Amino acid sequence: MIRVAVTGAKGRMGSTVVQAVTDASDMEVVALFDAGDEITPQSVNGAQVAVDFSIPSVTESNVHALLDAGVDVVVGTTGWTEESYARVREHAEAAGRAVLIAPNFAMGAVLAMKFAAMAAPYFESAEVIEMHHPAKVDAPSGTAVATARGIAKARAEAGLGEMPDATETDELGSRGGRVDGIPVHAVRMRGLTASEEILLGNVGEQLVIRTDSFDRVSFMPGVLLGVRRVIGRTGLTIGLDQVMGL
Ligand SMILES: NC(=O)c1ccc[n+]([C@@H]2O[C@H](COP(=O)([O-])OP(=O)(O)OC[C@H]3O[C@@H](n4cnc5c(N)ncnc54)[C@H](O)[C@@H]3O)[C@@H](O)[C@H]2O)c1
Numbered sequence: 001m002i003r004v005a006v007t008g009a010k011g012r013m014g015s016t017v018v019q020a021v022t023d024a025s026d027m028e029v030v031a032l033f034d035a036g037d038e039i040t041p042q043s044v045n046g047a048q049v050a051v052d053f054s055i056p057s058v059t060e061s062n063v064h065a066l067l068d069a070g071v072d073v074v075v076g077t078t079g080w081t082e083e084s085y086a087r088v089r090e091h092a093e094a095a096g097r098a099v100l101i102a103p104n105f106a107m108g109a110v111l112a113m114k115f116a117a118m119a120a121p122y123f124e125s126a127e128v129i130e131m132h133h134p135a136k137v138d139a140p141s142g143t144a145v146a147t148a149r150g151i152a153k154a155r156a157e158a159g160l161g162e163m164p165d166a167t168e169t170d171e172l173g174s175r176g177g178r179v180d181g182i183p184v185h186a187v188r189m190r191g192l193t194a195s196e197e198i199l200l201g202n203v204g205e206q207l208v209i210r211t212d213s214f215d216r217v218s219f220m221p222g223v224l225l226g227v228r229r230v231i232g233r234t235g236l237t238i239g240l241d242q243v244m245g246l
Pocket residue numbers: 007008009010011012013014033034035036053054055056058062075076077078079102103104105106142219
């Protein structure tokens with residue numbers, strides 16, 4: 001049995017993870033943490049892997065505390081930067097432990113990101129629209145940032161230049177934010193859980209790649225896979241695709 005701790009255990013995702021781990025035949029929940037609970041070598045209660053779905057402002061400090069407590073970590077919380085990745089990579093390597101950070105554990109979203117990067121070199125235009133429930137605290141979504149970065153990298157490697165766009169005035173920011181030059185638009189709407197559309201355009205054609213999570217259970221197979229695959233690794237892994245052989 002894999003001994004699992006959950007941080008952010010009272011939240012929308014954390015509570016769903018507690019149920020999924022409880023239902024998994026090869027795992028057991030041994031520790032639960034939420035706001036105000038201290039993560040120590042004692043309080044992790046022998047956990048081998050911790051799953052963090054907390055909030056962007058605390059996730060990095062949770063990961064450092066879990067590494068100090070001798071636990072490998074699977075992180076779904078968003079809000080990571082290149083600097084926070086670097087600090088965690090260094091800590092995990094020094095401790096000989098593993099951290100897997102993924103902005104999205106839904107199979108559809110992981111594949112949508114992959115398909116977008118595959119398609120990007122063949123289209124002049126690319127934009128990302130992410131759509132989420134109105135209780136989400138961060139924008140753009142971590143998935144949209146990762147998607148845009150993947151598209152930008154694929155375009156650069158293919159030698160593509162600027163996208164066609166004659167916009168001269170945009171006082172309201174209607175053209176969206178830019179992530180590595182790719183326009184990203186965020187929608188917050190009652191009734192949604194998590195959706196993303198990637199629009200790719202050429203003269204006379206458009207490809208739309210869309211992924212929808214209608215329920216938080218959609219993230220659970222990926223989270224459980226992450227827990228199983230993080231064991232035995234060392235250092236920082238970014239993206240579930242990296243442990244799926246994609
Ligand atoms: N990677 C994915 O597949 C995926 C899927 C859904 C959500 N998310 C991300 O997961 C995060 C959580 O989303 P949510 O909808 O569950 O949010 P939520 O607000 O429902 O839950 C966050 C929980 O973290 C707790 N918390 C606050 N401070 C804490 C601390 N110091 N230590 C431990 N817990 C603390 C809160 O009390 C709350 O219970 C967000 O960043 C969201 O974007 C990622």
